Amino acid sequence: MSVSRCWDQPRVIIVGAGLAGLSAAQKFKQCDFHNFVILEANKRPGGRVNSYWMGDAVVELGAQWINGGSVANSIYNLASCEGLIPDPVERKTDNYSDETVFFTSDGRAIKPQRSEYLTFERIKKQAKALFSTPAGQRKGNLMHFFAVRMQQEILRYPEEWRYDAERIMCGLSNGIRSRWGEDLSNLSAGQFGSFHNLNGGLVRLPAGFLGITAPLLRNLPAENIKYNRKVDCISWGEDLVNSMGTRAVVKCCGGEQHCADYILITISLGVLKKHMDDLFTPRLPEYKREAINKLGYGHVTKVFLEYGLPWWAEGKASMKLAWSMDEIAERNDWKKGISSIEEVPASKQILVFSVGGPEARVLESCDENDIANEFTILLRKFTGDPTIPYPCNVLKTTWSSDDKFLGSFSFNAVGSGVGHRKDLSNPLPGICDPDPPILMFAGEATCDKYFSTAHGARMSGLREAQRILSLIHKFKGPPPIKTCSS
Incomplete structure (x- = not known):
């Protein structure tokens, strides 16, 4: 034309x-x-x-993944034509992994059963299905929907499993908060399914x-x-x-x-x-x-932590935090917004976590030294390992306080x-x-x-x-x- x-x-x-x-x-x-x-x-x-070189790797201050590595995605096609995607394509998914470990605030490691993931995924699908129901039945917020359904499902577990099952599901729901950058009480339950995921998983651009x-x-x-x-x-x-x-x-x-x-x-x-x-x-x-x-309009703050000598085995630093409902009910601490801690891809010495919602704006205002101290205390508490060292370098994003953006993305x-x-x-x-x-x-x-x-x-x-x-x-x-x- x-x-x-x-x-x-x-x-x-x-x-x-x-x-x-x-x-x-x-x-x-x-x-x-x-x-x-x-x-x-x-x-x-x-x-x-905005990509940034830190330590031994490129870190993504903003967009991190191609959401849907397929020809239906115009960004994926653009990256492919430019030679930015390696062959074979590495795809990240949110599916259950046998290596996933949840840690609790009392220093316990929980190896989740596949059933907790499947149960939580079923609740998510039910929430998304609300979008297809008549408009009059779509009222309410996502937090209420998840809380009710999680309690119903937890009661199906044997009593001795309920405590851990609750924490795992709370940890997973905290991940949704990090994804959208807002407290789930402010997300529409009826519109949760209006967002479409493209097939192909999450694809990273190594450069x-x-x-x-x-x-x-x-x-x-x-x-x-x-x-x-x-x-x-x-x-x-x-x-x-x-x-x-x-x-x-x-x-x-x-x-x-x-x-x-x-x-x-x-x-x-x-x-x-x-x-x-x-x-x-x-x-x-x-x-x-x-x-x-x-x-x-959501708020997400990423924090990258560099260590001179990594204290984890390569490829084994990924962990999820299993907060209880009571713990995350009181949002008086930015650390309660952390749902998972990951290794930065291709790095042997950098970890990253994200915090979404009001806590993200609080975190942006924190001094890097204070973040390093608070995060190390958190890690030691959840892992039960008092020898975990402090990071030598901390980098945080500031999208919410940047007057050219004032946040991360819409919901x-x-x-x-x-x-x-x-x-x-x-x-x-x-x-x-x-x-x-x-x-x-x-x-x-x-x-x-x-x-x-x-x-x-x-x-x-x-x-x-x-x-x-x-x-x-x-x-x-x-x-x-x-x-x-x-």
């Missing part, structure tokens, strides 16, 4: 150089459309993709996930992307046409201004939540504001759903309005099935790029500008 060289090209501004923005730019270049500029607030591209941006940036001229351009205000609509003769103006914090026919907005839902009222002139319509307010909060994601993705003016759209919205939060993923972000950027290209073909160039006198 190439743009004819005989047509004048409209002016397009892309706000944000994450996967959505870069994917849109790639689509434009492939279709011979060149009159666009990406305004990126950061000094680097990639958005919530770093940031490598996925290379093919997106390769053919992008320097003049098409401007870094350190934080957007301060987006003016759009009829009043602007009448006063300035342009459909939209993007003003950066440094005073730089860009006129545009179309603006593609890819900034995070977290930033929209905080700044939507002062970012847009005129303000967004109520249905769009409601979508932004009601959709959830369906209680009271929100697929309809709100579609409202968020709709252009302004709408497709049924007499005037052609000016503002387009992309980013993982606008994807109704694959939100929170890298491929969801890429798909959204391609979707909106195609929308703009279709408008260019419709008008055979820029859209008409209608003033009051015309």
